Amino acid sequence: MSAPAPITAQLTPSSDKKPVEATVEDFQVTDIPGVMTKMGWKESARIMQRWLDGAPFVMSSSEKLGRLAVDKIAQEKLFDDLNFDWLTTASPHTGEVIKELIGKVTNPSQYNELIGRQKGLTQLAPGLLQFMTCMRSLGVLDEANQDLVKGTYDYSALSARALESVTQYNFRPIGTSTSEKKNNPLDDVYGTLGGFVVKFAVTKFSTTPKTKKMAATLHIEEIGCYIRDTYEFLNEGGDDQLLGYWNHDGVVKPSVYAYFTAPKTYEVDGKVYFKVTNDSYNQYRQKYGKGGDLFVYSTVKKVPVSIHHRFTADDFSEFSQRSVKPKVAP
Numbered sequence: 001m002s003a004p005a006p007i008t009a010q011l012t013p014s015s016d017k018k019p020v021e022a023t024v025e026d027f028q029v030t031d032i033p034g035v036m037t038k039m040g041w042k043e044s045a046r047i048m049q050r051w052l053d054g055a056p057f058v059m060s061s062s063e064k065l066g067r068l069a070v071d072k073i074a075q076e077k078l079f080d081d082l083n084f085d086w087l088t089t090a091s092p093h094t095g096e097v098i099k100e101l102i103g104k105v106t107n108p109s110q111y112n113e114l115i116g117r118q119k120g121l122t123q124l125a126p127g128l129l130q131f132m133t134c135m136r137s138l139g140v141l142d143e144a145n146q147d148l149v150k151g152t153y154d155y156s157a158l159s160a161r162a163l164e165s166v167t168q169y170n171f172r173p174i175g176t177s178t179s180e181k182k183n184n185p186l187d188d189v190y191g192t193l194g195g196f197v198v199k200f201a202v203t204k205f206s207t208t209p210k211t212k213k214m215a216a217t218l219h220i221e222e223i224g225c226y227i228r229d230t231y232e233f234l235n236e237g238g239d240d241q242l243l244g245y246w247n248h249d250g251v252v253k254p255s256v257y258a259y260f261t262a263p264k265t266y267e268v269d270g271k272v273y274f275k276v277t278n279d280s281y282n283q284y285r286q287k288y289g290k291g292g293d294l295f296v297y298s299t300v301k302k303v304p305v306s307i308h309h310r311f312t313a314d315d316f317s318e319f320s321q322r323s324v325k326p327k328v329a330p
Helices: 029-039 042-053 086-090 092-105 126-137 160-164 178-183 188-193 256-261 278-288 313-322
Strands: 078-082 151-154 168-174 196-208 216-231 242-247 250-252 265-268 271-277 294-298 301-311
Touching: 029 042, 029 242, 029 250, 029 278, 042 078, 042 188, 042 294, 078 160, 086 092, 086 188, 092 168, 092 196, 092 216, 092 301, 126 168, 126 196, 126 313, 160 196, 160 216, 160 294, 271 278
Parallel strands: 078 294
Antiparallel strands: 151 196, 168 196, 196 216, 216 294, 216 301, 242 250, 242 271, 265 271
């Protein structure tokens, strides 16, 4: 397999038919949504077209990592109607990963790895510790008296963005490790999200205060699962990230050698594919004043569960020692 000599491409915005030299001839980044549609990548095409048509916005590294209050995100920077169940229908590969993850979420054992206890030197696992912090913020956890306030709480109507700051307690990255990236199939989920994070929030729960005979009890009845991701073209590692080799017929993954050498073009079965990288989109934005990075949230998938936790005095003491203390206004 040999790659043809490097040639230049034309990047043309949706509203401008005059091409500008950028990366590869006869193929433009604005052609990619159409190619995705032809391949059946509905959501990939939708989010990319949204980015291409958007007002210029470059997300910061801090914003990408979630260090931004969700209520401060303007609607034009949000892509928040992605259906969570689409993960399984659009990708059998991702569907199996999600199925396994949901099994862990619904595990009723007190050692549930996502919102349970952990065996070892410390008793409260991070997810349970975080949800106790949520309960404290909601006025449900009485830290001073080492108790829970009696009540029934329903947050099932909240959006993913709203749950972020109310009852979100844990998360799991999917498709972000080196091995996952190597094995990820080229499908609509990969084209839309690449690697992403699934987050978990408690959407329904009840609490019972302690008595002389019974410890304070938390009963979790429903958990919400949703995606939090970003759609941007940041080159944080210093290298221009390769996004695949494209032509008007589709996309291919390069060989390991080609992935590291990143030739301008790549030939498969007599067809030439053109290199597309993060900078292909950054150049488009610089040339045309279009291209808006997006914060991505899915709908919330509600999962019925029956998880009980009884909190002892030792649990409350451990929580007080390990939890992040709430800020006190000056």
